[in-house]
Amino acid sequence: MMEIILLERVEKLGQMGQVVKVRPGFARNYLLPQKKALRATKANLAIFEKQRTQLEAANLARRGDAEQVAQKLNGISVVIIRQAGESGQLYGSVTARDIAQAVTEAGFTIGKGQVTLDKTIKTLGLYPMRVRLHPEVAIHVTVNVAQSTEEAEMQAKGIDVTKRAEEAQVGGGDAAAAPTAADEPTPAAETESKSRKAKAKAKAADHEEAESEAKPPKAAKGKKAGKAEKAEKAEKPKREKKKSAKE
Numbered sequence: 040m041m042e043i044i045l046l047e048r049v050e051k052l053g054q055m056g057q058v059v060k061v062r063p064g065f066a067r068n069y070l071l072p073q074k075k076a077l078r079a080t081k082a083n084l085a086i087f088e089k090q091r092t093q094l095e096a097a098n099l100a101r102r103g104d105a106e107q108v109a110q111k112l113n114g115i116s117v118v119i120i121r122q123a124g125e126s127g128q129l130y131g132s133v134t135a136r137d138i139a140q141a142v143t144e145a146g147f148t149i150g151k152g153q154v155t156l157d158k159t160i161k162t163l164g165l166y167p168m169r170v171r172l173h174p175e176v177a178i179h180v181t182v183n184v185a186q187s188t189e190e191a192e193m194q195a196k197g198i199d200v201t202k203r204a205e206e207a208q209v210g211g212g213d214a215a216a217a218p219t220a221a222d223e224p225t226p227a228a229e230t231e232s233k234s235r236k237a238k239a240k241a242k243a244a245d246h247e248e249a250e251s252e253a254k255p256p257k258a259a260k261g262k263k264a265g266k267a268e269k270a271e272k273a274e275k276p277k278r279e280k281k282k283s284a285k286e
Contacts, residue, residue, distance in 0.1 A: 041066045042079035044087050047098060048174040049075055055098060056091065058084075098174075105173035108147060112170075113178035117141040118191045121184055123163050127201035129184070133160035138168060138182055160184055163201055165194055 040060040045053050049070070053059045058079045061070065070076040077083040087094075119141050122130045135154040142149050155169040155177075166182040185191035190200045 043070060043076040044079050044083055045076050046087070046094060047075055050171070050174065055094065056087065102173050102175055105176040108172055109176055109178045112142075112147045112172070112180070114181070115142075115145060116181040116183050116195065117145055118183045118185065118188065120187065120191075121163075123186055125201075127163040129161050129163065133182070133184055138180075141182070142170065142180060163190075163194075 041063045042058055042060055043066055045055055045057050045059060048054050052061070066076065066078075071078070077087065117138070119133055119137055121133065124130070135151040135156040138154045138156065139149050139151040149170060149172070153171045155171065160166055160182070163184050163186065166184065168180050168182050169177055170180050171177045183191045183194055185194055185200070193200050193203075
């Protein structure tokens with residue numbers, strides 16, 4: 040472990056001026072480069088004591104500025120548009136950098152290091168997010184991850200857009216598969232339909248009969264017609280002979 044002197048308050052670690060022990064990697068990679076601490080040597084302790092007043096005054100000034108920003112920023116909601124599948128799973132993820140950019144676009148400049156994000160966001164929805172404006176000042180921002188501005192507005196009103204889409208799909212399938220009560224014919228409607236069909240059938244029969252009576256009888260054809268014609272020719276001379284005898 041490594042001993043360091045904190046130059047400002049560090050969450051879950053200590054207040055300004057405290058000497059604390061941390062892992063060497065955490066000190067070398069974060070605290071020392073960010074000028075949040077000094078190695079706890081006799082020389083650095085002496086330097087800190089000489090600069091304590093100035094450091095505390097600068098810290099109070101930064102804190103005052105952060106509190107003013109917090110009054111305007113606390114509780115705001117930012118929208119991040121992302122594409123997602125039917126289950127609401129994002130095609131990708133939302134990171135601390137994305138959230139910091141969205142807050143900055145809303146008019147408040149912050150860095151990704153000020154966003155407290157334990158793990159990346161991978162589904163649609165509303166996410167309360169903690170943002171540190173100062174080591175002693177933190178606010179909450181709502182991150183609204185949606186596929187469109189319209190869906191973001193619905194989510195802001197408490198509507199689960201993913202669940203609503205699933206219910207709409209299920210409802211549409213049931214409606215198509217099963218007829219509703221309004222679609223089923225009533226007994227009265229069935230009786231009226233049968234009556235109309237019977238009347239139409241009778242009318243058609245009357246029409247056919249009338250057409251049959253109006254048509255002239257067709258001339259005999261075939262063998263019968265030929266025999267009648269021969270008989271007529273055979274009788275014609277006889278009738279003419281009788282007529283001559285009478286005269």
